[in-house]
Amino acid sequence: MRLSQAFQPTLKEVPAEAQIMSHRLMLRAGLIRQTASGIYTWLPAGLRVLRNIAQIVREEQDGVGAQEVLMPTLQSAELWKRSGRYDAYGPEMLRIQDRQKRELLYGPTNEEVVTDLFGSTVKSYRELPKTLYHIQWKFRDEIRPRFGVMRGREFYMKDAYSFDASYEGAVSSYYRMMLSYLRIFRRLGIKAVPTAADTGPIGGDLSHEFQVLAPTGESEVFYDSRWDEIDWDKEDLDGNRPEDLKKLQDLVSTTYSATDEKHDTAAWEQVPQERQASGRGIEVGHIFYFGTKYTEAMGVEVSGADGAAFHPHMGSYGVGVSRLVGAIIEASHDDNGIIWPESIAPYRAAILNLRSGDDTCDALCERFYQCAPDDILYDDRSERAGVKFNDADLLGHPWQIIIGPRGAKNGMVELKERATGERFELSVDEALKKLGLA
Amino acid sequence: MRLSQAFQPTLKEVPAEAQIMSHRLMLRAGLIRQTASGIYTWLPAGLRVLRNIAQIVREEQDGVGAQEVLMPTLQSAELWKRSGRYDAYGPEMLRIQDRQKRELLYGPTNEEVVTDLFGSTVKSYRELPKTLYHIQWKFRDEIRPRFGVMRGREFYMKDAYSFDASYEGAVSSYYRMMLSYLRIFRRLGIKAVPTAADTGPIGGDLSHEFQVLAPTGESEVFYDSRWDEIDWDKEDLDGNRPEDLKKLQDLVSTTYSATDEKHDTAAWEQVPQERQASGRGIEVGHIFYFGTKYTEAMGVEVSGADGAAFHPHMGSYGVGVSRLVGAIIEASHDDNGIIWPESIAPYRAAILNLRSGDDTCDALCERFYQCAPDDILYDDRSERAGVKFNDADLLGHPWQIIIGPRGAKNGMVELKERATGERFELSVDEALKKLGLA
Numbered sequence: 001m002r003l004s005q006a007f008q009p010t011l012k013e014v015p016a017e018a019q020i021m022s023h024r025l026m027l028r029a030g031l032i033r034q035t036a037s038g039i040y041t042w043l044p045a046g047l048r049v050l051r052n053i054a055q056i057v058r059e060e061q062d063g064v065g066a067q068e069v070l071m072p073t074l075q076s077a078e079l080w081k082r083s084g085r086y087d088a089y090g091p092e093m094l095r096i097q098d099r100q101k102r103e104l105l106y107g108p109t110n111e112e113v114v115t116d117l118f119g120s121t122v123k124s125y126r127e128l129p130k131t132l133y134h135i136q137w138k139f140r141d142e143i144r145p146r147f148g149v150m151r152g153r154e155f156y157m158k159d160a161y162s163f164d165a166s167y168e169g170a171v172s173s174y175y176r177m178m179l180s181y182l183r184i185f186r187r188l189g190i191k192a193v194p195t196a197a198d199t200g201p202i203g204g205d206l207s208h209e210f211q212v213l214a215p216t217g218e219s220e221v222f223y224d225s226r227w228d229e230i231d232w233d234k235e236d237l238d239g240n241r242p243e244d245l246k247k248l249q250d251l252v253s254t255t256y257s258a259t260d261e262k263h264d265t266a267a268w269e270q271v272p273q274e275r276q277a278s279g280r281g282i283e284v285g286h287i288f289y290f291g292t293k294y295t296e297a298m299g300v301e302v303s304g305a306d307g308a309a310f311h312p313h314m315g316s317y318g319v320g321v322s323r324l325v326g327a328i329i330e331a332s333h334d335d336n337g338i339i340w341p342e343s344i345a346p347y348r349a350a351i352l353n354l355r356s357g358d359d360t361c362d363a364l365c366e367r368f369y370q371c372a373p374d375d376i377l378y379d380d381r382s383e384r385a386g387v388k389f390n391d392a393d394l395l396g397h398p399w400q401i402i403i404g405p406r407g408a409k410n411g412m413v414e415l416k417e418r419a420t421g422e423r424f425e426l427s428v429d430e431a432l433k434k435l436g437l438a
Numbered sequence: 439m440r441l442s443q444a445f446q447p448t449l450k451e452v453p454a455e456a457q458i459m460s461h462r463l464m465l466r467a468g469l470i471r472q473t474a475s476g477i478y479t480w481l482p483a484g485l486r487v488l489r490n491i492a493q494i495v496r497e498e499q500d501g502v503g504a505q506e507v508l509m510p511t512l513q514s515a516e517l518w519k520r521s522g523r524y525d526a527y528g529p530e531m532l533r534i535q536d537r538q539k540r541e542l543l544y545g546p547t548n549e550e551v552v553t554d555l556f557g558s559t560v561k562s563y564r565e566l567p568k569t570l571y572h573i574q575w576k577f578r579d580e581i582r583p584r585f586g587v588m589r590g591r592e593f594y595m596k597d598a599y600s601f602d603a604s605y606e607g608a609v610s611s612y613y614r615m616m617l618s619y620l621r622i623f624r625r626l627g628i629k630a631v632p633t634a635a636d637t638g639p640i641g642g643d644l645s646h647e648f649q650v651l652a653p654t655g656e657s658e659v660f661y662d663s664r665w666d667e668i669d670w671d672k673e674d675l676d677g678n679r680p681e682d683l684k685k686l687q688d689l690v691s692t693t694y695s696a697t698d699e700k701h702d703t704a705a706w707e708q709v710p711q712e713r714q715a716s717g718r719g720i721e722v723g724h725i726f727y728f729g730t731k732y733t734e735a736m737g738v739e740v741s742g743a744d745g746a747a748f749h750p751h752m753g754s755y756g757v758g759v760s761r762l763v764g765a766i767i768e769a770s771h772d773d774n775g776i777i778w779p780e781s782i783a784p785y786r787a788a789i790l791n792l793r794s795g796d797d798t799c800d801a802l803c804e805r806f807y808q809c810a811p812d813d814i815l816y817d818d819r820s821e822r823a824g825v826k827f828n829d830a831d832l833l834g835h836p837w838q839i840i841i842g843p844r845g846a847k848n849g850m851v852e853l854k855e856r857a858t859g860e861r862f863e864l865s866v867d868e869a870l871k872k873l874g875l876a
Contacts, residue, residue, distance in 0.1 A: 007505045007568060009559040033555060036514035036542065041555055047508050067445045070485050072592045073511055073575055074544070076474040091537045096544075099529045099579045104474065106512075106534075117471060117479055121447040130445060137511055137575070141537045154510045 003379045022329035023148030038145025038153030048346035064180040064239040066131040077103035079112040083297045092140045106139035114161045119300035133160030149322045156322040163312040170313040176239040177317045182232040189341025193227045206289035211281025214331035221281035223257035282327040289315040338396030347377040350397040352388045354404035364408045371437040441817045460767035461586030476583025476591030486784035502618040502677040504569040515541035517550040521735045530578045544577035552599045557738035563603045571598035587760045594760040601750040608751040614677040615755045620670040627779025631661045644727035649719025652769035659719035661695035720765045727753040776834030785815040788835040790826045792842035802846045809875040
């Protein structure tokens, strides 16, 4: 995309209510604009990031056998009356009446819809296990929306739901999903640590939150640094092999992690000192086993091997896709702007033409641009070099391809790696090769 | 995907309220399930079609320089009061009150939001023209939702909005968008004809609907068969060249098409008899120039070359993405089920293993399946051959790869092309080649 034509409005002055860094940077860099309290329009660069994250989530969910559906945003209140949650759910639920005076609601979560869908389609234990997921807009009527997309009202979320014939099966589904989540966060280029969470009346230990480590996180996280070191892509764990899931389960139970709320100093002291790590955490995911709570309440049964009907065991698994955009910026920025991990950057590189209009510069820029016009933002504006440097740093492209008249004449360009600030003076061919464009 | 594991529930008996063929087939084939009146969940196969259509629309919108954003589903009533439409819009608008008693609504269309967004970001004529689009869920509270996704309440739609400095610029944007639409429908594998539509108080001739030709269409369409013949991908028309847009404009004005409402028998008789074609049409798109209606009402101005502020000219351009799924089925099915155009089929092929459990059959099926597991539905169930034939015809995969014990022993498979019913007895290598898998 050529910046002279792009809908890529940056902001000089940020509204005072944008208190945290990610909110300020998302407004300044032109990723989002607010349209109503806690409700945002995603501008092209922001939407690209949102879609890149969603696609990684999708691939890793598919990778463990979860199947994608799409449930609607509006739900019938009827279903929530069947589960008993309609009256229990507080004022965060947006309740709606249609022209026929029927009660609808904007889904804040989808246990009811998916349980009903499952009940109307799956009849036999032979069809289990099944895990369904979708990536859909949801609404929670926060009393005080703030922090931009981190605590908005309309938000984009991946939620998955597993159905199993037994508790043991549900435990496998749970750890299969944990494996998927660990791979998702690894691919997103951020550090995320699973920490034990409340299980409430369900009991047991099958509830974990995933904390992205960032200085502005809402809770303190204590963890064994092995969590940082394991490359879940390279780990040879197959979500379809029960023994691999058992291995993961053992690893989770023997590798310390906890938020301050649940911190256990005695267990912590067992972690070798050189592996004791800590940081602030932003919750971006939650996985949870809740047994037969909804299948019982909603009367959903399937027939077992012995012919007798039973209520399947369920778990639910969420990732805050729009929240992640904010969380990743909190985890990855500096004073000059955003530093995107390569896997989700809106553009892999920016070309900074330091003298637009100069034939040599223009031709060389064009040569780079044509290698990947969808994946490069070409700053072809007739602005001063300083403006271009600042905007590229603000937008946070992993690479800047800096082309000025002196270098261009000699067939040289400068590459700057945003994350490290490192600069490389290279010939055109070397630069193309380094960027993977040749 | 292996059918034994897929969430792919077919239905034997279809609810009586499903009157039209596409609705019946979408339920029977397991593409959608209703969750509330006029509100549907998209099951995996249906979602794949929906996403394939959206992706083609996206590529062709990007192809003419439109830029993708994502506006929220919920909008502030405030914006609609500024445009004057809040009270004028009828009971099809779903009006909502949040916990703070602020008025929201579920967007039925986005002129207000996009005009406000434009006004807050674009300040100078130098930034024009600009066309923004998004693909988002919308809601219209139909009094009598019916025909499945063809007239649902929550529906998925691409809507684009152009902003130009002058009427002449707006005409270019209009025909650029028409070119994009003609390419979209061509790639979707359906016949679609643009027909002149009402322009209301705006006047002029810049309003066209796009009619998919299908026997169950709501209106009669009379058209010059040149509309069927032109391959818009091959036509060397560049949306950035004004002379090409003029060529398209001339072509539109000299190539007859009209719905019965606007049929002009005198003009019709000028069309050579061998080119007089007609059929029933389902409206799936609408493009419309409406001038400065919203920019004036909402006080949106940009500064001109002479320094004076002016109201940009706008047009809006819609494609009913979820509606298209139904419309395409109406246009492309037979007594046995759906016939998907290749470009949007949920799976390109099905493998029918006529003897699951037989080593030779299983191995050969596996060989085909591993070539493209994401794009092939492998019927590995232990069902009778007849059941597999019926389900494959119902689901409408462009190709069936039929593997039985006798052929398999001799390294032969049968390919069936769904659209023509043609069958090919081929060696494994020939079959792989014909399917583009080798």
